[in-house]
Amino acid sequence: MKKILKRVAIAVAALAVVGFLAFLYLIPPFDLLPREAFINPHAAAVAGSLQSIADPAERALAERGQYIMSYSDCSDCHTPQGDQGPNWDEFLAGGAKFQTRYTGTVYSRNLTPDKETGLARASDEEVKRVLRSGVFHDGRIMAPTTMPWPAFSNMTEEDRDALVVYLRHIRPVEHKVGEWSPQTPNALYYFYAYDYAEHPAKK
Amino acid sequence: MRRNSSGVARVTTVFFLFLFSSPLRSSPPDEAGPTTDLGRSIYAARCAPCHGSTGQGNGPNAGLLNPRPRNFTSGVYKFRSTESGSLPTDDDLMSTVKNGLHGTSMSDWGAFIHGDSLKAVVAYIKTFSPKFQNDRPRPIRVTTPVPMTAASIEAGKKVYAKLQCADCHGTDGAGKGVVAGDFKDDWNYDIDAADLTQPWMFRGGSTPRDIYIRFKAGVDGTPMPSYVGTATDKEMWDLANYVVSLARKPAWKMNAGELKDFYAKLDLQAKANPIQRGRYLVRTIGCGGCHSMYDDSLGIIEGTQFSGGLTFELYPFGNYTSRNLTSDKETGLGNWTDQEIKRAFTQGIARDGRKFLPFPMPWASFASLKEEDQDAIVAYLRTLPAIHHKIPDPEKPNIFSYLWGKFRMLVLKEQFPASAHSMKPVDDGGKPVSVLSGSQARPIALRSVDAKEVQR
Numbered sequence A: 001m002k003k004i005l006k007r008v009a010i011a012v013a014a015l016a017v018v019g020f021l022a023f024l025y026l027i028p029p030f031d032l033l034p035r036e037a038f039i040n041p042h043a044a045a046v047a048g049s050l051q052s053i054a055d056p057a058e059r060a061l062a063e064r065g066q067y068i069m070s071y072s073d074c075s076d077c078h079t080p081q082g083d084q085g086p087n088w089d090e091f092l093a094g095g096a097k098f099q100t101r102y103t104g105t106v107y108s109r110n111l112t113p114d115k116e117t118g119l120a121r122a123s124d125e126e127v128k129r130v131l132r133s134g135v136f137h138d139g140r141i142m143a144p145t146t147m148p149w150p151a152f153s154n155m156t157e158e159d160r161d162a163l164v165v166y167l168r169h170i171r172p173v174e175h176k177v178g179e180w181s182p183q184t185p186n187a188l189y190y191f192y193a194y195d196y197a198e199h200p201a202k203k
Numbered sequence B: 001m002r003r004n005s006s007g008v009a010r011v012t013t014v015f016f017l018f019l020f021s022s023p024l025r026s027s028p029p030d031e032a033g034p035t036t037d038l039g040r041s042i043y044a045a046r047c048a049p050c051h052g053s054t055g056q057g058n059g060p061n062a063g064l065l066n067p068r069p070r071n072f073t074s075g076v077y078k079f080r081s082t083e084s085g086s087l088p089t090d091d092d093l094m095s096t097v098k099n100g101l102h103g104t105s106m107s108d109w110g111a112f113i114h115g116d117s118l119k120a121v122v123a124y125i126k127t128f129s130p131k132f133q134n135d136r137p138r139p140i141r142v143t144t145p146v147p148m149t150a151a152s153i154e155a156g157k158k159v160y161a162k163l164q165c166a167d168c169h170g171t172d173g174a175g176k177g178v179v180a181g182d183f184k185d186d187w188n189y190d191i192d193a194a195d196l197t198q199p200w201m202f203r204g205g206s207t208p209r210d211i212y213i214r215f216k217a218g219v220d221g222t223p224m225p226s227y228v229g230t231a232t233d234k235e236m237w238d239l240a241n242y243v244v245s246l247a248r249k250p251a252w253k254m255n256a257g258e259l260k261d262f263y264a265k266l267d268l269q270a271k272a273n274p275i276q277r278g279r280y281l282v283r284t285i286g287c288g289g290c291h292s293m294y295d296d297s298l299g300i301i302e303g304t305q306f307s308g309g310l311t312f313e314l315y316p317f318g319n320y321t322s323r324n325l326t327s328d329k330e331t332g333l334g335n336w337t338d339q340e341i342k343r344a345f346t347q348g349i350a351r352d353g354r355k356f357l358p359f360p361m362p363w364a365s366f367a368s369l370k371e372e373d374q375d376a377i378v379a380y381l382r383t384l385p386a387i388h389h390k391i392p393d394p395e396k397p398n399i400f401s402y403l404w405g406k407f408r409m410l411v412l413k414e415q416f417p418a419s420a421h422s423m424k425p426v427d428d429g430g431k432p433v434s435v436l437s438g439s440q441a442r443p444i445a446l447r448s449v450d451a452k453e454v455q456r
Helices: A002-026 A041-052 A056-071 A076-077 A124-133 A156-166 A189-193 B005-020 B034-051 B089-097 B116-126 B150-162 B207-216 B233-245 B254-271 B274-284 B338-347 B371-383 B397-410 B451-455
Strands: A096-101 A102-107 B309-315 B318-321 B419-422
Touching: A002 B397, A056 A076, A056 A156, A056 B254, A124 A156, B034 B116, B089 B116, B150 B233, B207 B233, B254 B274, B254 B371, B274 B371, B318 B338, B338 B371
Parallel strands: none
Antiparallel strands: A096 A102, B309 B318, B309 B419
16 A cells, blocks of 8 residues: 555655646747747737817827837836736836946836826827937937937838827826846946036047 | 846847957058047047948948948048049038938038038048048039929920939839849949939938038949930029929828828838838848847958857857748758748748747747738848858757756856857858957956846
8 A cells, every 4th residue: 555655655756746847848939839928919008099189180190100019019018017918007107127247237218298207297209209210318329228319210200200299198107117227337238328517538 | 937038138239248258450541730639529429330440341330221321431431512433522511421421321410410520520520531632622513493383394394205214213202213123323322223212211312402412422432323425504404493393292191091091002012112121121120230240349240241140149048040041951040941931030040940039030020921911021031142151050058057057047147248259250260250259358348247147
């Protein structure tokens, strides 16, 4: 009897180990999920909010902007992550952390029109300047490591404007986002953030 | 456990980090004086990211910009108030820095660079070309303007026909003339004829005076000539007035009905010319950013754009190299059907049925592209000249290290930075070689892939 129990125990243990290894092998990423699971549902998540725009011209612009936003992949970086994937309640509210050896730690910005923490603080022209030239409101050039603005600079001015109109009409979310912190003094990002008044060039 | 596609797909921007994996190039020759110091430091912070620290227009950001940043070493400037072939005046350069160039990624720096700083940075830019020491700008003479009247506009229309402006800019001025489409500038980069109906895109300003100066000065380095000698001053003023009259309403000023028509017209144009639309989408999405090779100075190697060759090291999943998107039959997409290409970039399934990782290729987002836009992208990719560039298959780890890596990631909660490196075009053995391999390797910590996110 004991022998049988022992054998069963060994079998169970072996099965558990094999099962665990198989589990490790198969768990995401990415083998167990259907392909649809990777399709970003963000467009559907906010589609309702554009219908409430009173001005039909503004609505048409915002719809164009929404389309541009979805294929340009904005929400992958700018929607914060919850326990069950992207937190769609905080759509485009930023806060994703990017840690790199050469740029230090940066956080994706809050793109919702929140007055305290979001894009409401920036003028349309300031937002467009980031999308066009990668230049922040303080004159710093954004490293394309954190946002591929050189690609977005190829947009027509009219599409860029539509995108900004869209961003003005998504639901504002109060979400304070961390500031950039250079972790190494010779981070190349420093090159972009270089303040020539405080750091006179070395001869 | 549900994987969070977005969390990991964020590494789509990973490739840009590659650009930051090496120190800056050597500085241009030293010049004495505090002005040069000030100019140099402003240049390093504000200009070098695109124009390059040696002024050759090949900074880390330059590869994806259209038009490309100016190469200062050539001394050829497009937007001047001086004779064709002459140098720009200091005021021209300062105005460009201050106001930017509309329709390009050159920003309006006026809010950040002014006064002595502006003078210093312009002086520094001039040190890149010896021409400024040997030659002087020859400003053009601006005559008295012809007032904007119906008669002048009508006269300008005749000049437009006489000077054959429509060949490049189209009869309606929308930049779609019969010979438009294949323009290259002197540096062999694609450029487009200006769309004269969109004055907000005019690089050098949209007043009649700005436009008159453009006719008189020409746009050096492009097919746009100076019309001095071909047309009289009065004709050029009339023409400027006519060009101003061509302006259409921008989308942001249209009412709902006009917008509906406008977007319908854009859709029609896209359908009529899918290659144009596809080029626009491919450029704004930035496909060339990953599907290209990079040189040691972190610029995209000329002639390798879209031929793939950037390798992403994604422990524990293996090393994945961006594919060749050109129309080469053997190594590119030449033998793929349209459906296969579309399935690859919208569903992440390769021709042979192999599934892509959900990153760094953000195919899940491209699934939201409309069917006709997907077709347009395919149509454009078909036009890319074939580049023979064999891309290695993904290198996957053996099962033990894969399991061990997964264990570290998911159970021990370790974080593994992803990294990327470019390859040399093709070495003698036909096998691509990593630029940043061996002792020269400068592996870069990309965004740390958070184990928790991967687990979800």
